[in-house]
Amino acid sequence: MTGIERLRGIEEGDVAALAARIGSDAVSWPAPSRYLEEPRGKLAGHPASALVRPRNTGEVARILAFCHERRIPVVPYGGGTGLVGGQVMADLPPLVLSLERMRAIRSLSPADGVMVVEAGAVLAEVQAAAAAHDRLFPLSMASEGSCTIGGNLATNAGGVQVLRYGNARALCLGIEAVLADGRIHHGLRSLHKDNTGYDLRDLLIGSEGTLGVITAATLKLHMRPRAHATAFLAVASPSAALDLLHAALAALDERLTAFELISEQSFVFMAEKLPAIRRPFGTAPAWSVLMEAAGSEAGELEERLLGMIEAALAEGQVTDGRLARSERERREFWHFRESIPLANRAVGAIVSHDISLPLGTIPAFLRDAPAQIRRIAPVRINAFGHLGDGNLHYNFFPPEGRDRREYAALAAALSERLYELVTARGGSISAEHGIGRFRARDLARFADPAALAAMRAIKAALDPRGILNPGAVLAG
Ligand SMILES: Cc1cc2nc3c(=O)[nH]c(=O)nc-3n(C[C@H](O)[C@H](O)[C@H](O)COP(=O)(O)OP(=O)(O)OC[C@H]3O[C@@H](n4cnc5c(N)ncnc54)[C@H](O)[C@@H]3O)c2cc1C
Structure with missing residues (x-):
């Protein structure tokens, strides 16, 4: 049974x-x-x-x-x-x-760098409460106006600043939750170190509502950066993007907060479905990156960023680029990036994926995977995402002029082929969205058997x- x-x-x-x-x-x-x-x-x-x-x-x-x-x-x-x-x-x-x-901010202590919030608090409200005390709660994603802290923790959400601050797990010090039989786990601790046996907090984070109902959490706050430097750059290839990531890390170290890769297909869909949103380039580049650094001093950040970009231009890794010259321009860059999922939805994907790969394997994967996938169906592929974390959204769309429903019967085979390619390279079939119901069978097929048995136990x-x-x- x-x-x-x-x-x-x-x-x-x-x-x-x-x-x-x-x-x-x-x-x-x-x-x-x-x-x-x-x-x-x-x-x-x-x-x-x-x-x-x-x-x-x-x-x-x-x-x-x-x-x-x-x-x-x-x-x-x-x-x-x-x-x-x-x-x-x-x-x-x-x-x-x-x-x-249940969306109250129960307490906020800038001195301790923590806040205690109820699970139903909307992420944007939590960010705003931290900002009102001159602190940063860095979890950030396009759904932040609707998603909740409970959902963020239950899915171990990521977003655009994982590179610098980590995902939801890294931002949570303690959890209050109700277990299946109604017992309350009082785990709202604010300790940075606590090695007292199995960690129920870590089990509940990412458990997607299957092990308990999270009711409140102690969240970790960071100092609010005073300045940002943001660039949208056309790059010669995914391999050039990876070189650029390493150069950016060398120049900016932990000040690099985001490094997003965007394919030409994203620009095509944006132009087709959301033409009113300002595009950073007149002609869509085959590949581009949106990168951002945050710190205390704007001049120093820009100097380092520009120095790195100039070197990359000289070496041919970067072929074109824009530096955000105002907060408005910075927001426009991010608005473009965060609207890509909306354009995708308007086009209508046959099936979407959220994969991660070891960084060094990504250029070869992006070069070789399309031919393998298109042996099953002549799909259009939109690859974009958090390259800095090795995380790509890799979504399949019907050929131009065709409807996704014509390909619905092939969706499972397309995903399976993709997951074979990903797992063969040591990657993961779900980087940040979780497993839910859509990926449960894939988990059963691709997870390590010992890990799966432990999960069931x-x-x-x-x-x-x-x-x-x-x-x-x-x-x-
Ligand atoms: C436009 C858009 C952009 C997105 N971008 C990102 C992104 O960049 N990174 C990312 O990681 N995700 C992203 N997501 C996915 C989504 O926003 C996240 O998974 C988010 O964390 C879900 O939060 P929610 O409150 O909406 O949860 P829900 O959708 O309500 O629930 C998600 C899961 O968590 C469980 N759950 C919810 N609340 C609790 C609770 N209190 N206790 C226990 N279980 C609970 C639910 O049962 C379900 O399994 C995006 C989604 C959209 C629509």
């Missing part, structure tokens, strides 16, 4: 019993449709799902204890921006548990009835 078969979907009687325990204003049945959607429209949640919006950790504990006893599946829900279907369940009607009413130990986000991460 699979995990899902041991469960039962939520029913009207359960909804009434839950409403009697935590208040009818906290429960809706059926759940409003926006809680049953995911950003790319690939999966719709079960129409008979219920929604609960607890106000505090105690209520989350009571809800989970209730569902544990009745074997009702629970899908934790943050901002709904996840890209792998982790927040949407279709097989059975679950209880969708939204953290949207951990799941069974922490959630013996399998109520937490069934079908996400671990298939079957």
